Each structure stands twice: as structure tokens, then as C-alpha cells.
Amino acid sequence: MSQIPDHAPRTVSVENQFPEDLYDAMRDFVRRHPQWDQYRLMQAALAGFLFQHGATDRAVARHYLDGLFRRDPATSVPPRP
Numbered sequence: 001m002s003q004i005p006d007h008a009p010r011t012v013s014v015e016n017q018f019p020e021d022l023y024d025a026m027r028d029f030v031r032r033h034p035q036w037d038q039y040r041l042m043q044a045a046l047a048g049f050l051f052q053h054g055a056t057d058r059a060v061a062r063h064y065l066d067g068l069f070r071r072d073p074a075t076s077v078p079p080r081p
Contacts, residue, residue: 043067 018026030036044067050060 040067 026038026041030038030041043063047060047064047067051064055061
């Protein structure tokens, strides 16, 4: 089982093309919810999709929950062994 690091995870830049109506919906959501940004929304959406479709890595669930509850992974308390 993999361990979740105590420090901020490395990031990877991803480029993707969205249908315009999906992009507009994302932009409108972010505009109405200032606590969210496009990066947090995409991270939570991807982690949620993976988690709901059988990903068993605890880090995926952690990213999903961190995105939903706006916990900073750098300051999160690591899980007990």
C-alpha cells in the first residue's frame, strides 16, 4: 500500500480541449463559487471519477476529499499506520 506524503505533492501540467458548453459551465461555476478555481475543480472531478470507478489508491480518495473540503495537503495530518 502506498503512503501519502507529508509534503505537497508534485504536480503535472495537463493540456486538454473541452467542448465549449462544458467549459462555459465550468467557468460559470467558478465565477459563482469563488472558493473554487479551475484547478481545484478539475482535480476534484478527476479524483472523484477515479474513486467512483474503482481506484483503490488512498491518495486518490485523499485528493478527492482535499478538493471538496479545501484541505491543504501540505498541512494535513497524515493517516495513522
